[in-house]
Amino acid sequence: DTEVTQTPKHLVMGMTNKKSLKCEQHMGHRAMYWYKQKAKKPPELMFVYSYEKLSINESVPSRFSPECPNSSLLNLHLHALQPEDSALYLCASSWGGGGLTSYEQYFGPGTRLTVT
Amino acid sequence: EDQVTQSPEALRLQEGESSSLNCSYTVSGLRGLFWYRQDPGKGPEFLFTLYSAGEEKEKERLKATLTKKESFLHITAPKPEDSATYLCAVQGNAGGTSYGKLTFGQGTILTVHP
Numbered sequence: 001d002t003e004v005t006q007t008p009k010h011l012v013m014g015m016t017n018k019k020s021l022k023c024e025q026h027m028g029h030r031a032m033y034w035y036k037q038k039a040k041k042p043p044e045l046m047f048v049y050s051y052e053k054l055s056i057n058e059s060v061p062s063r064f065s066p067e068c069p070n071s072s073l074l075n076l077h078l079h080a081l082q083p084e085d086s087a088l089y090l091c092a093s094s095w096g097g098g099g100l101t102s103y104e105q106y107f108g109p110g111t112r113l114t115v116t
Numbered sequence: 117e118d119q120v121t122q123s124p125e126a127l128r129l130q131e132g133e134s135s136s137l138n139c140s141y142t143v144s145g146l147r148g149l150f151w152y153r154q155d156p157g158k159g160p161e162f163l164f165t166l167y168s169a170g171e172e173k174e175k176e177r178l179k180a181t182l183t184k185k186e187s188f189l190h191i192t193a194p195k196p197e198d199s200a201t202y203l204c205a206v207q208g209n210a211g212g213t214s215y216g217k218l219t220f221g222q223g224t225i226l227t228v229h230p
Contacts, residue, residue: 006159092159101147102167102207105218106162107160109159
């Protein structure tokens with residue numbers, strides 16, 4: 001099974017709201033990722049967690065706060081977002097087991113976020 | 117800096133009309149090249165990983181090939197359900213770990229008409 005699940009599917013929030021996106025995988029993958037994708041553009045990396053530790057932050061504004069409670073779960077906490085943050089937010093996971101082999105990433109279906 | 121260029125931007129085919137999508141890349145030490153398919157409003161679906169020049173992989177009507185500078189995704193006798201955006205991505209040597217940043221191309225939008 002190569003399934004990554006994400007909730008919610010859709011989210012509408014005001015600029016003063018606080019909300020969270022959730023991601024789960026049960027493939028035993030050790031690396032998990034958050035991406036942002038705007039219409040007609042490729043996914044843009046935001047964060048990478050490896051073995052539950054944040055290893056890459058692509059200079060993402062602090063209004064996005066990632067969290068990895070355990071090896072299967074990844075959250076993205078949202079606060080004081082701007083309308084330009086509206087996008088499809090994708091979670092992905094891969095083996096990332098510490099060796100040098102490059103492993104494919106498996107993506108979830110995404111959360112469509114609209115900031116009003 | 118790693119770079120990926122995909123061509124054409126859009127491709128319209130008749131059902132059964134075979135063609136190829138191109139992915140040209142520059143990377144400091146290729147560790148993996150990945151092909152994904154993405155349907156509108158959904159997450160990318162993994163298709164293939166290629167690691168070294170000369171490698172080929174097949175899945176149903178799709179065949180991916182790799183040279184030192186580019187990769188091709190060949191589509192044989194496509195069907196309307198093959199319509200999607202096809203994304204190519206590379207991972208280079210930066211970081212020296214098995215996880216990390218993928219550099220994506222802009223994608224090729226494939227439309228197959230019945």
